[in-house]
Amino acid sequence: MSFSSRTKAELAKERIKDDCCKIAALSALMRMSGSLQLASGSKKRLRISTESYAVTRWTIKLAKSLYHLESETLILERKRLGKNRSFAILLFGDAIERTLLDTGFLEETKEGIILGSGIPENFLQNDCCRRSFLRGAFMGGGSICNPEKGYHFEFAVASEQFAQDLCNLLNSYDLNAKIVTRKGLYVVYLKESDKITEFLALIGANGALLELENVRTEKDFTNNINRKFNCETANIKKSVNAAVRQSEMIRYLLDNGEFSKLSPELREIAELRIDNPELALAELGALLDPPLGKSGVNHRLRKLEDIALSIKRQKGDA
């Protein structure tokens, strides 16, 4: 499951308390992924498309609890396109007209009923509804990049006005959202990892938030030691052969993306070695908490060398 799908599945389990927020969430979801259909006898139906089973269940439950809408779900296999299956949910029933108007999917004007354009004002009044609207929008069409690969979050929408309103709503929480056009769509996006984290907190996706934070800490750590390495290698005296050899293999592990896979004990000793190229093993050990004797330090550095060597062999670098 992708990071996006996992986050949506997590949110689908969260209960929305108040009706005001439920309508806000449903409204956003409908605007992101709904289209209007006219069935026989000019009865209206709303079709919602999603790739997530969790979102499918969530939508049906929401529509039922608010408006007693009936539903039908179609499963669309898309294996040939190299994608997973997706779902089309059809919502219909006596209250469909009212649902469409309450959610702002349709708007009543003097000229008659038209498709809604921006975010209806009533969903922007209370903080609870604003967050819920963002959550619904995420469920309906938000996508978030796997943090291991990079930091990117976006909503892609067809309406310029809706995109602008979404962007303003995000920025009312100081998230530095921006809009770009892509293939005829308006893409509202967040780029900074701390803003994406804040967004996840805002919509209550705490599991996803933790996952992202963990990856971020890991990356910061690796960047940090990389920086140290670049400052410190210049200080390593050529005469300290062992330290040079150890530093080189730590460099090798870093360059090959293996460093973050090491155990905390090994990373700790690696970091100390780079910080203190001039120290003997016993002195290095004294810096650890709890302190470690000379043979313990030697054992860890040996282990590091073994790992580096076996990776070199695997890659044919040895």
Ligand SMILES: [Zn+2]
């Ligand atoms: Zn509310």
